[in-house]
Amino acid sequence: MPVLVMKFGGTSVATLDRIRRAAKKVGVEVAKGYDVIVIVSAMSGKTNELVGWVNETSPMYDAREYDAIVSSGENVTAGLMALTLQEMDVSARSWQGWQVPVQTTSAHAAARIEAIPSDNILASFAAGHRVAIVAGFQGVSPEGRITTLGRGGSDTTAVAFAAAFAAERCDIYTDVDGIYTTDPRVCSKARRLDRIAFEEMLELASLGAKVLQTRSVELAMRYKVKLRVLSSFEEQSDEAGTLVCDEEEIMESNVVAGVAFSRDEAKMTLVSVADRPGIAALIFTALSDAGVNVDMIVQNISEEGRTDMTFSCPTDQVMRAEAAMATAKDAGTINFAELIADIDVAKVSVVGIGMRSHTGVAAKMFQVLSAEGINIKVITTSEIKISVLIDRKYVELAVQALHDAFELEKAA
């Protein structure tokens, strides 16, 4: 029988009532003839409670014990979901990571899945079970210890199971009903996309759209797993939600798929840096070592052997960046006049695989912003994305204007 993977996140299994609602959706797919693998997260709040205890007990904790503790939340949900399905007369059993086994690396708290042997679960399907409920986010190391995949790891578990079992699709049930052209809270014309290409989803995920974890999208792209994002709180047709898929499966699409934005950006400028070979490597190695996640980087034209270097990072990392640069200046490794931090900026991006074959997207974006009187501070581009930094107070205006200009409210 064809296999379907269904994943329910923490808010979708937060209470026994919600678990029941999720189980009903599983029952619908079983009735259609699927053998279903359900991946569950911990009931929302449970993982945070466990992490809190670990941190209070041991701030520099042994990650092996962290994993043994934190993985318990998913086990509880898996068992409760199995019981709920049994009450609905659907034959189901729960699986903990080590029982499958989900084989991972030994990188505790951030393990990577290495293999998912399908024998045990296939044998259970053959024996008459219609549903295997797997505790997400966890696995077992070569040493036989419990591992976890890091935050958001349940999405990755789901995609990995879909790949291992050649599932027809991997449905990610969450608290939103799909991927939108932009945040509906900022732009009322935002439209749910029926389909989006993996590459676009990747850009949106890394731009802060929190629906899917970047790593799970990468994995889905590599193994050609059809991902569907849909709401666990609504009755839905087979065509509900957003399908994340190969671009070949998208017949027609707009040039721009969506407008993304992030408000917690800061713009940092190192003024009058001595411009010599290797200086960029020095600066960004120092920042990386200090744990600063640098996003955009712009280097001005050099004049008289000196240049300005501008980069962006999350606002809560500004102090860390300043400390790292001050240390480097004191040590004489990086020579600059001053470091200017502008924390009132935001990043706005347009994303779309159509940009590859359509010219003029950047020009149009700049014209739209200019027409609204919005000054652009930094620009970066990739093959399918253009991002700009602007004053934070203009972010809603910019998003609405770009959404209108690219006519994202209309389907292709």
Added chain:
Amino acid sequence: MPVLVMKFGGTSVATLDRIRRAAKKVGVEVAKGYDVIVIVSAMSGKTNELVGWVNETSPMYDAREYDAIVSSGENVTAGLMALTLQEMDVSARSWQGWQVPVQTTSAHAAARIEAIPSDNILASFAAGHRVAIVAGFQGVSPEGRITTLGRGGSDTTAVAFAAAFAAERCDIYTDVDGIYTTDPRVCSKARRLDRIAFEEMLELASLGAKVLQTRSVELAMRYKVKLRVLSSFEEQSDEAGTLVCDEEEIMESNVVAGVAFSRDEAKMTLVSVADRPGIAALIFTALSDAGVNVDMIVQNISEEGRTDMTFSCPTDQVMRAEAAMATAKDAGTINFAELIADIDVAKVSVVGIGMRSHTGVAAKMFQVLSAEGINIKVITTSEIKISVLIDRKYVELAVQALHDAFELEKAA
């Protein structure tokens, strides 16, 4: 190095502070040179929360899923205890049942331990760990599913580990500081016993002393595991608590070790039962099938082919017993005039291995009760125990009088 087993119950690990206090006691034993195996329960309240969810989800639950869910509480405590010990610079790691592995039968929710291979934990001691923290109450079935041992199973886990590792002693840390001659709340002269024989402890446990689970005492007796019961809330010397041991290890002891009592007893009398061979078997099979735990049984002298049959059972099983007898009467299998239930009774027992060699204990007990004007309704005796049913209102008076008469406040 010699191995010591230490077990901490739910109240002893109820908070992170209490886990720290327990860990300090472990550290003391490690400093003495022991390799320590710590058995932990779930933080108190956690198991009840999980059981509540299971019952709400599925009243007739699949015990395999129940076990997978309910066992998670112990795993959390084991990890937290490992982290706490590491913070104290004691090398420790946690073990879940399947990792040891604790091999059990497949009788889910009531599994029996079949074997505890010592290789893995011994290898971890050899590699430098000084403490193995094992999640109590759980194991793994031959089918690779998680099992639990039933309520109070952590005591049994502790004793089984002590037997498997030939531990010098098995220390049970709890919220009382030992075994008393009787309940100190009822008799202010109650005295903590330094030592008590396995047989006496078994009688006391089955009479309702809730400190140790009957099953764990049986196991300790069979494998000659020295059990010590002591408080996790007090600083203690090596001689603290009560040692439960072989009677050979008790040099001197009182004839009577303790006075036990149980308030929730009911006395049931089947009046004018047709007395024929096999009638007792019929009655008590019917009661057993109905889930009634019959304790004491007395049959009167038969007159003219009819007799009265009296038995005791917990008060909350009276309705069940009445229904079972009514059904049997209607079906014509048991013929009797009426069933009289007296629910205002209590059971008082004196227990002591010294009774084997001392006569007159029963006579003295009956005299003491008679002198207080307490009427005895039913009597049963075993080799080391005499129990009587009396009116419930006299229970405190009877306990105090017997404690005085047998001079239990004085050590042997």
